[in-house]
Amino acid sequence: MALDTMLARLEQGATVTAVTAEETAAVTANPAPALAVTAVTAVTAEKDKGQGVAAEPARRAPTDSERAELLALLAVIYADDTDQDRQEAIEAALSDPDGALLCYRAICLERGRVVAPPAPAPAAAPAPPACRRCRHRATPSRADPGYCDQRTELAPAYGTDHPLHQLPEDGGASCTRFEAWQ
Numbered sequence: 001m002a003l004d005t006m007l008a009r010l011e012q013g014a015t016v017t018a019v020t021a022e023e024t025a026a027v028t029a030n031p032a033p034a035l036a037v038t039a040v041t042a043v044t045a046e047k048d049k050g051q052g053v054a055a056e057p058a059r060r061a062p063t064d065s066e067r068a069e070l071l072a073l074l075a076v077i078y079a080d081d082t083d084q085d086r087q088e089a090i091e092a093a094l095s096d097p098d099g100a101l102l103c104y105r106a107i108c109l110e111r112g113r114v115v116a117p118p119a120p121a122p123a124a125a126p127a128p129p130a131c132r133r134c135r136h137r138a139t140p141s142r143a144d145p146g147y148c149d150q151r152t153e154l155a156p157a158y159g160t161d162h163p164l165h166q167l168p169e170d171g172g173a174s175c176t177r178f179e180a181w182q
C-alpha cells in the first residue's frame with residue numbers, strides 16, 4: 001500500500017486493513033475481456049519534457065537516524081494494528097522518508113504523542129595505533145610505548161647491536177610488517 005493511501009486512511013481515522021489473499025483472488029478470478037490492444041511504447045523522462053507530464057521524483061533511501069525515527073513513529077501510530085499493517089506502513093514510509101517523516105510527525109503531534117528522535121549513536125573510539133596492536137611490539141620491563149623487534153632500519157632501542165628498535169613516529173600506520181595479535 002502506498003504512503004499516500006496509508007496517510008489518507010489514517011486521517012480518516014479508518015483502520016488500515018491489508019488486502020487478503022482471498023480478496024485478491026476474488027478480484028482476479030474474472031478473466032479480463034479480450035480487447036484489441038494497441039502496443040504501448042514506454043514514455044521516458046526525456047520525452048516527457050515540455051509535455052506537461054510530471055516525472056516521478058527520484059526517491060532516496062532514509063539515513064539511519066531517519067529510519068530509526070520512522071520506526072519509532074510507526075510503532076506509536078500503528079500500536080493497535082496488525083503486524084502486517086505495520087509492516088506495510090514501514091515499507092511505504094521507508095520508500096519516501098521525507099514525506100513520511102513530515103506526515104507521521106504531524107499525526108503524532110495531533111494525537112498528543114511525543115516521539116523524540118533517537119539519540120545519535122556515539123562515535124566509535126578510534127583504534128589504537130598499529131604498534132599497540134602488533135605482536136612485534138616488545139615492552140621489556142613494561143617500557144611504554146615499547147619497541148619493535150622487526151624494523152631493523154629504525155634506531156636501536158639501547159645500543160648499536162640491540163635487537164629492539166624504536167617505534168616509528170607514525171605509530172606503525174604505514175608499517176608493512178604489522179601483524180595483529182591472534
Ligand code: SF4
Nearest residue numbers: 131134148172175177
Ligand atoms: S613498527 Fe611495524 S612491526 Fe614494529 S611494532 Fe610497529 S607495527 Fe609492528
